[in-house]
Amino acid sequence: xxxxxxxxxxxxxxxxxxxxxxxxxxxxxxxxxxxxxxxxxxxxxxxxxxxxxxxxxxxxxxxxxxxxxxxxxxxxxxxxxxxxxxxxxxxxxxxxxxxxxxxxxxxxxxxxxxxxxxxxxxxxxxxxxxxxxxxxxxxxxxxxxxxxxxxxxxxxxxxxxxxxxxxxxxxxxxxxxxxxxxxxxxxxxxxxxxxxxxxxxxxxxxxxxxxxxxxxxxxxxxxxxxxxxxxxxxxxx
Amino acid sequence: xxxxxxxxxxxxxxxxxxxxxxxxxxxxxxxxxxxxxxxxxxxxxxxxxxxxxxxxxxxxxxxxxxxxxxxxxxxxxxxxxxxxxxxxxxxxxxxxxxxxxxxxxxxxxxxxxxxxxxxxxxxxxxxxxxxxxxxxxxxxxxxxxxxxxxxxxxxxxxxxxxxxxxxxxxxxxxxxxxxxxxxxxxxxxxxxxxxxxxxxxxxxxxxx
Numbered sequence: 001x002x003x004x005x006x007x008x009x010x011x012x013x014x015x016x017x018x019x020x021x022x023x024x025x026x027x028x029x030x031x032x033x034x035x036x037x038x039x040x041x042x043x044x045x046x047x048x049x050x051x052x053x054x055x056x057x058x059x060x061x062x063x064x065x066x067x068x069x070x071x072x073x074x075x076x077x078x079x080x081x082x083x084x085x086x087x088x089x090x091x092x093x094x095x096x097x098x099x100x101x102x103x104x105x106x107x108x109x110x111x112x113x114x115x116x117x118x119x120x121x122x123x124x125x126x127x128x129x130x131x132x133x134x135x136x137x138x139x140x141x142x143x144x145x146x147x148x149x150x151x152x153x154x155x156x157x158x159x160x161x162x163x164x165x166x167x168x169x170x171x172x173x174x175x176x177x178x179x180x181x182x183x184x185x186x187x188x189x190x191x192x193x194x195x196x197x198x199x200x201x202x203x204x205x206x207x208x209x210x211x212x213x214x215x216x217x218x219x220x221x222x223x224x225x226x227x228x229x230x231x232x233x234x235x236x237x
Numbered sequence: 238x239x240x241x242x243x244x245x246x247x248x249x250x251x252x253x254x255x256x257x258x259x260x261x262x263x264x265x266x267x268x269x270x271x272x273x274x275x276x277x278x279x280x281x282x283x284x285x286x287x288x289x290x291x292x293x294x295x296x297x298x299x300x301x302x303x304x305x306x307x308x309x310x311x312x313x314x315x316x317x318x319x320x321x322x323x324x325x326x327x328x329x330x331x332x333x334x335x336x337x338x339x340x341x342x343x344x345x346x347x348x349x350x351x352x353x354x355x356x357x358x359x360x361x362x363x364x365x366x367x368x369x370x371x372x373x374x375x376x377x378x379x380x381x382x383x384x385x386x387x388x389x390x391x392x393x394x395x396x397x398x399x400x401x402x403x404x405x406x407x408x409x410x411x412x413x414x415x416x417x418x419x420x421x422x423x424x425x426x427x428x429x430x431x432x433x434x435x436x437x438x439x440x441x442x443x444x445x
Binding site: 169170175178183184185186187190191192193194195196197198199200201202203 | 326327329330331333334359360361362364365369370424425427428432
């Protein structure tokens with residue numbers, strides 16, 4: 001067994017791609033709507049003309065609404081292109097509006113450390129469409145848990161996610177997706193039924209071998225630990 | 238304080254100054270006195286109440302005055318489970334397992350509004366009072382309670398411990414609810430009585 005070789009670690013220095021840019025300062029008197037958009041928005045328009053549906057600037061932050069079918073391509077380009085270098089996925093979440101006719105929006109918050117830029121990507125899922133968007137896990141590994149949380153709370157399927165299951169609620173949770181507007185605040189089941197189902201869970205079965213990455217690293221483990229794991233010994237407690 | 242048996246009348250001597258002293262007391266009193274003044278807490282802190290609990294244990298309020306200076310982070314060596322903070326449903330089997338791991342005699346303090354009743358978290362994820370999972374001896378109200386409040390609860394618990402009698406064997410029985418008993422009310426009936434229109438009436442946030 002050989003240790004996997006990887007590229008040497010190179011730290012990302014914020015603003016390194018624009019060495020002559022002025023030092024960042026807290027913006028003042030930012031308008032609610034309008035103002036200068038992130039230069040990445042124009043670059044995206046030039047590159048993916050028809051895939052960019054809308055560009056909004058809200059409180060100085062740029063929001064780009066992208067076509068769902070081309071999202072993976074756009075994110076890959078934003079990450080790889082030397083003029084963009086969005087190397088940090090800060091958040092993945094969704095918005096459902098009170099007006100049920102309005103589309104559900106899935107939101108990605110991207111940050112470019114070398115260029116000191118912030119970009120918000122949105123995909124709108126129209127009413128009646130299946131709640132699924134492409135996963136960006138192939139580009140950003142941090143999307144793993146963020147997309148699981150979004151799936152857990154909103155029921156949005158991320159196609160291509162390696163392990164899409166609940167993360168905050170327990171895996172046997174059957175009441176639905178708590179942050180959806182049609183979800184009652186107290187849940188769907190009665191209190192005693194909720195408690196019965198919760199207490200039926202085995203607290204020691206919460207961590208799977210996969211979750212602890214033991215399955216992948218199994219060959220690298222010491223013999224003694226491998227022997228203990230093969231006898232079914234519980235871990236994670 | 239020695240514990241010599243009382244001497245027989247024919248052996249009785251004048252206890253002179255400097256002789257071995259002895260005292261007579263009820264065994265219950267002595268055992269309870271020892272227990273009440275060495276309650277080792279098992280802190281189960283999940284939220285802001287735990288911060289107040291830490292303040293109670295720190296120098297200014299000095300929980301060590303009550304013989305509680307040893308926080309027992311293992312339930313096997315703990316006497317009092319102090320549940321400080323909200324308990325989500327995902328933690329319900331965990332806190333019940335911890336309670337089962339604590340040896341008798343054991344007591345439980347429910348600290349704060351969330352642990353006692355769910356508090357402001359009347360939602361899908363939070364247990365509405367830990368007394369639906371484990372027995373509770375003292376409820377401390379507050380959001381969060383001040384350290385004085387927790388200390389008052391602890392003193393109430395000490396008073397409760399002092400009043401226990403070893404002849405009362407039911408004190409240490411861990412009862413599972415018996416469905417054959419006439420006193421038993423099945424959970425669905427409790428739901429029906431307490432929430433006749435269902436759990437979620439008028440709770441949909443969209444107003445639909």
